[in-house]
Amino acid sequence: MxxxxxxxxxxxxxxxxxxxxxxxxxxxxxxxxxxxxxxxxxxxxxxxxxxxxxxxxxxxxxxxYIAVLERTLDEWLEPLTMLNPDGEPAEEIWSYIERKLNLSRTAPAASRLFANEMLQGAPRIQQILTGELKPLVDEKCAVIQKWIDAGKLNPVDPVHLVYMIWAATQHYADFEAQIDTLSPGPREQRFANASETLKAVFLNGLLPRS
Amino acid sequence: MxxxxxxxxxxxxxxxxxxxxxxxxxxxxxxxxxxxxxxxxxxxxxxxxxxxxxxxxxxxxxxxYIAVLERTLDEWLEPLTMLNPDGEPAEEIWSYIERKLNLSRTAPAASRLFANEMLQGAPRIQQILTGELKPLVDEKCAVIQKWIDAGKLNPVDPVHLVYMIWAATQHYADFEAQIDTLSPGPREQRFANASETLKAVFLNGLLPRS
DNA sequence: TAAAATCCTGACCAATCGGTCAAGATAAAC
DNA sequence: GTTTATCTTGACCGATTGGTCAGGATTTTA
The missing domain is CATH 1.10.10.60 (Homeodomain-like)
Structure with missing residues (x-):
């Protein structure tokens, strides 16, 4: 056999x-x-x-390589799938950010794996992007757009908001070497500070001033 | 010879x-x-x-490799050096973001070069990080902290704000392959939308609600 | 224009690359 | 306990890697 x-x-x-x-x-x-x-x-x-x-x-x-990518993908997409259309917008967005940041803390290698693939032009993952990720992103962006239309969030382009969340959270995994140098100290403390900052900027940035 | x-x-x-x-x-x-x-x-x-x-x-x-890194470094640091301590905080932060985003648009390869180096643990650039980048970041973070202390900006950890700006802007260079797939369309239009979104979130996120 | 410096190349080298294979070691099934 | 399927390995292969070198081509200099 x-x-x-x-x-x-x-x-x-x-x-x-x-x-x-x-x-x-x-x-x-x-x-x-x-x-x-x-x-x-x-x-x-x-x-x-x-x-x-x-x-x-x-x-x-x-x-x-493919096997590693596939095994890592689900874990990587899970936070976004959990975004609940029926939840409170501010809370949903924030817990999404928290989940992503948490993933950067607990599974930085997974983030770097995808980052490397993207840097090389995503030659071996393109189908996954279009086949799995795109529908998911489209779906969740529609949810965010509805929140915006309802006046629950400031008007921003949902997909670029998603990019911004990805960028800001994954940065702590992908650029850990740099961050380690620029803001030394206990790793956990750094992530706590990061969390505070992300929370302040994103929530203040997204919630309408009423 | x-x-x-x-x-x-x-x-x-x-x-x-x-x-x-x-x-x-x-x-x-x-x-x-x-x-x-x-x-x-x-x-x-x-x-x-x-x-x-x-x-x-x-x-x-x-x-x-070292020669390329060194030639690219100055161009890459310039936006931050231009942050003017005597300017209006909101305007200074925003034009910093604009300059960084612009660099992702016009010189994406430079961004990816550094991203790759960071992903590998920055083995060949560590000295540059501590020798050149760290003092610059420390200096500019002090400026931001002064703005915060003066009540001109919401209280956030300056260095994490800088990370957030780096992440959100460089993302458009480093992950262009992904972004291309998820939000197709003219490149210039994407950057315009990105700019709008960053402006909304960062400025609303940082300016105190008075 | 002739000498000198600079520039360029094909041929080559040892090391490493992804991958194969035959044959032995180990564990499972009966 | 022996047969059978699974597991493991050293030795090996052609291709690619980073790098060298002797010598020829070209440009600069005097």
Whole structure:
């Protein structure tokens, strides 16, 4: 039988464990160096595994990369899916920002992985962008637009508001090296300060002055 | 004589032209693929020059990279240096944001170059961060803090405000591939919409409600 | 125009790259 | 316990990598 990974069902315990180790290692490597800058040897070494053994579970570099992207994607999209159309606008927006910032704190590698892919022009994720992300964004932007039309939020272009939230939150994951240098101190404290600042600017910026 | 580039003075016209061609090409390549993901051959090809000839002007890959970083740095820092302590806070902040957004529009490769470097942990730029950027940021944050103390701006952590401005503006350069997919249309129009949104959120977010 | 400096190139090199393969080690099933 | 399927590895392959070098082409200088 072909011994390819992802054999739909019937996964051995060893298979389970090793594929996880590989994907964990691959996330670290790919998120730092991007697809082109990463090597299979690097991933194998980080996974504490020989290169041929790693290639026993995944057919090639690209397959590992895609697998990592897909495994990370859901986690990455979840905050936006949770935006509740029936909630209070200010609270919904803020808890969305909080969730995203929290993700930058707890899963910075995931953010960097996507950032690297985008920097290279998103060649291997374009279909995901158009197929999954775009409908989701369109849907949520319509919600935000309704809030605006109802006078609950200041009139801004919803999609650019979303960009702004993404940018401001993911920045703490993607540019951690820079931030570390410019504002040293305990990591948790930094994120607390970031949260305060984002809250002040976004909520004041979006809520109408009545 | 050693025929190394950067021979301080005495630069031939050919030298001038070729070094420029190399650095222009290197910026494009490095900004897309990062240091590790880029190859000298790639740069040479883009500069329309043989690899040995390219290496006649620069001693190696790393030297090209550093040269590109340094040439790009000033342009990248300029908007912040122009923040005028004696100006009107709202206007100064906004024109800073405008300058940064403008840079994302006209020089996206420069932004991506730094983004790539940060994603990899800023190994080759750490000294620049602490030596040049940090003092500048500290200085301008003090200015912002004074504005806050004078009641001209809402109380926020200045350095996190700066991060937020960086993030929101550079996002349009670094994630252009994503943005292109999610909000198609003329590039100029997108930047105009971005500008509107940033203006609304930042100014409303920062100016006290009196 | 001839000498000298600069510029440019094809051929080459060791190291690393992604990936293969045959064969041995280990675990599972009977 | 032995057969069978799964797992693991060292050795290897062609392609690409960063970089060198001897020598030829071109430009500058005197």
């Amino acid at each position: 072909t011994h390819r990974a992802h054999n739909s069902q019937k996964r051995t315990r060893i298979q389970e464990r090793n594929e996880k180790r590989i994907l964990d290692a691959a996330l670290k490597v790919f998120s730092s160096y991007g697809f082109r800058g990463s090597t299979i040897d690097q991933i194998a070494k980080m996974a504490e595994m020989s290169k041929p053994n790693l290639l026993y579970y995944f057919a090639g570099k690209e397959e590992i | 050693t025929h190394r580039a950067h021979n301080s003075q005495k630069r031939t016209r050919i030298q001038e032209r070729n070094e420029k061609r190399i650095l222009d090409a290197a910026l494009k390549v490095f900004s897309s693929y990062g240091f590790r993901g880029s190859t000298i051959d790639q740069i040479a090809k883009m500069a329309e020059m043989s690899k040995p000839n390219l290496l006649y002007y620069f001693a190696g890959k790393e030297e090209i």
